[in-house]
Amino acid sequence: MAFKFRTGRSNRYIWSLTFILVNYAAFMNGDHNQVLYYICMLIPVFPPVGWIMFSGLNFLLYNDHMIFARWNYIYLPTLAPYVHGVIFAFLLRCLEMRYGEAVPGFDPIFRIQQRGRVPQQNKELPAEEPPEVQAERDRVRSAVTSLQQDQDLVIVNGLRKEYEVRTATSIFKKKKKLAVRNLSFGVKKGEVLGLLGPNGAGKSTTLKMISGGVAVTAGEVLLRGGDGAHLCPGALGWCPQQDPLWPHLTVLQHLEALAAIRGMGEEDAAHAISCIGRALDLLKHFKTQVRSLSAGEARKLSFAVSILGEPAVMLWDEPSVSVDPKGQRCMWKVIQASLRSRERAAVLCTQSLEEAAAMCDRVAVLVSGRLRYIGSIEDLKSKFGTSYHLQLKMAEVGQSDSVHTEILKLFPHAARQERTSSLLTYKIPVADALPLSRSFSKLEAAKRNFKLEEYSLSLNTLHQVFVELTRDAEEHDLEVASNGAVEQRRLHP
Template sequence: VLNFMPYIIFINDFKLTMIIVSMVLLPSSTLEVFLIFLENRAEEYYEEFQEFIFHLSAVDLLVCLIPYVQTLLLVFILRCMELKCGQKVIRKDPVFRISPQIQNVPLNPEIHVDEDEDVQAERMRASSALTTSNINENPVIIASCLHKEYAGQRKSCFSKRKKKIAARNISFCVKKGEVLGLLGPNGAGKSSSIRMIAGITKPTGGQVELRVGECKSFLGQQGDGMVKFLGYCPQENVLWPTLTMKEHLEVYATVKGLQKEDAAIVISRYRELCFVLSILGNSPILLLDEPSTGIDPTGQQQIWQAIQAAVKNTEKSVLLTTHYLAEAEALCDRVAIMVSGRLRCIGSIQHLKRKFGKDYILELKVKEPSQVPLIHTEILNLFPQAAQQERFSSLLTFKLPIADVYPLSQAFYKLETVKHNFNLEEYSLSQCTLEKVFLEFFKKPEPENVDEEVDTTMRWKLLSYSDEP
């Protein structure tokens, strides 16, 4: 109907009022109505004055200006809709060539009373890195006091919205050639933190800076130059449904400035494709949000090997989020445990085991089951505070406090004596596992989140290093 409206208007008498109304109310027919108006006006002048040159009246001039005014108005409306409803991008607007809107994000220097000293030291390190360029470690990724709040759902029409805090003053630095892992269960704030660093989500407070050589990028200022420096693998598969895997690789290779031949690789799963797209182009900064989730053990091993090779060969700075303990132990130089949006501890895995591991685990494998009671008595004599954990026909497991074990040389001397006297097949004395360190932080809920619903279905999954599924 809209396409034939201009012709319907001119079937009977030519009326200027109808022209103006149709041009204003029917934007799709503006051009056709305008051309028909000029044609009819020219015919009228030619019939009356025998010439094609005619003078426009004020009303005619208004009709001529309507298409231009309408174009400017529609462009303005389109821009307003993009700013209000469109997704945030880190590049310049391809149509308007306008850089992303930069807003100053306030710092949020709130410090919890019971905060770990390593977390406080990391916050001071990040704050110093933002103000000082000549520091020894020269971090590439700097996050200082990142804070993110979301508006929660209302329980009723008259109740107030409760704020849901996804990240509480997160601060850390990642230097060149380092892999930092953010560990925690679902809902701990890992993805929110990495999305703020990638520039996808605007933080409520805090500051982020990315440094690559002489190039620096602050939060909200990642322009065209930073796109080639940043590789991002989101938690969800962000792929085009109509493109094949090969076409995805060709598109991303073009964006990264590579030849299509450089993107030749065989991939059989979409999650692996998202990971490959993030490392394509030799980006010095990698943000990996649970890259191996949903992949079989063989595929996980391949992803781990690719990350290790990338860090070893090109000294990439990698920020990795995961809830797989084996993945953290295999890849991360340092780990940070997050609980309810808070950074509870940060450091190397060995440092965390030594600091938060309260006990050692002693396992004894005996040859003669009849000697189990005697061995049990001897262990209690050597380590008075030992607590038996498991007991089988030929296997005993004890938990030893650190005070009974140190010094380690004396502990191993005692165990060697027990092995010789009771003819043990073997024994092992090990530190507390990373899993137990994690569970120590999850025993009690955060004070700020006591009234919130807690997902009790969380289970830790330990991955095997073997290639067999």
């Protein structure tokens, strides 16, 4: 029931009540209808209810011989729950695998723990990497081997994560899914490292492995406090993608509980809670239960919980999603304030380039589980943003081939990036586009000759740089479609 009616909670109770009433009715009629009686034996509640009713009402009426003659009323209901136990444990496991919910390995009742695996060294040889990614890998390797990690509070060395996923055809067949390949980076003291990348790039998986929530397949994560001591994952400030909140506790109860867990004194906790509440505009919600908060308010609370008690390392997985622009600015101020002490470090996973540009000292761009860039935003722009972006909107459908030939005549090194029936997009190297006055007069002439609706020529924005950088390897290799709606070509900085 819970699997089918996961959103409407009240439905489950209505269905359960209906289930019990049907059982009761079936039991009352089962005495007269043997087939119905045996079918009802398959229903979990039926045998115990029947047994209780039978024993309560009828035991006194029958002698030993008669009880034995009515064995199906005694022995069958007694044995049935054991058989049900086996059948339904199997069924539950199948459903959990099918719907992706918690399996008994993490079940709070059965407490069957997965066998701990000792993570291995990552044996995969790094693929050809950009120089800055290679330099970071070398820096991390030398920091680990020389045991001089004074600079970095977080060290991720050759991290790899494989998930086992069931195939669609069978719940027993498993295949491996590589979420993170061979990741190496360090987060320095006083630094906010931004983790950027398209959906499914492996950002959350990386943060989960750093936090200890997900076991690593290979590689290692080293964490240190500002004082140089080894840091246990419990001492991290962690704001995961899904709000880790209790629906029936109020905002204040959350903050007080977390302050107590972090071992803060009463006065310190009260002071810190009121400061955070004020900074994130949460004071007015202190008495509100989490289930009554809006998505953005709950997100702010998750973020507040992650910074309470001044943890040395903070991990934030898209903390400002659903938060309004004013709330985002408040969050950014809090991030800046928390990193004022140079003894702390943070990893901020975000989809917002504006947020990354405002908050991060360096950014790491992940694509398909691999690091494609690590460094400052300024370097990223100067490395990949030194070209012009030309967009042409055609008035008539079907003239794209002739316009394309003309553009290649005007800008011989132009690389076509996108083509739809009415839109053409090019990347043009600076050398081809300068002087701009000449480029604009050429484009004006093309506009007249081909009756273009409009065109624009601009420097690559950070957004375009990011789109280009994160274009998947498979996309790069898309064949030039002769009549396809979209066409993309590999571009080089």
